[in-house]
Amino acid sequence: MKSMKFIFLIVMGMCSNALYSQQNQSTKMTNQEVVQQFLNGFNNPAEIQASLNLLADDYKFKNPMLELNSKAEFIALAQEIGAVLTGVNVIGTAENGDWVATFYEFKSSIPGLESNMASEWFRLENGIIKESHLIYDASEWRKVYEQMDK
Secondary structure, eight states, rough: HHHHHHHHHHHHHHHHHHHHHHHHHHHHHOOOHHHHHHHHHHGGGHHHHHHHEEEEEEEEEEETTEESSSSHHHHHHHHHHTTTTTEEEEEEEEEEEEEEEEEEEESSSTTOOOOEEEEEEEEEEETTEEEEEEOOOOOHHHHHHHHHHH
């Protein structure tokens, strides 16, 4: 009888563990969903912290004008750019392994730069964004960055 109770406890433990694992898998976001949530944070200041929480501490960011090597460096840039960024409209995403490619429009309050098309490539590990490469026409944005440096 004791061995029957022991077997019953083992089976119950295995079943509850399997159920718990299935529940966790169903609530885990895909890489595309993580990237979408990250970008959506730039549409609502109340959600930006949730976006930043999706970045690794050693997050690497590259755009046509600069390279950053930490989440802290990116946050400093985001605070400056956030003053003129008015929204991000994701047009499409595609996923291949750890990489998510996005095509989106980012909008700004700067005259002449109100609408900008961009592609950004994100690499994720375990649901956290480790790096991204932003590609867009930066010819007019260089002037904006020069003003930020002063």
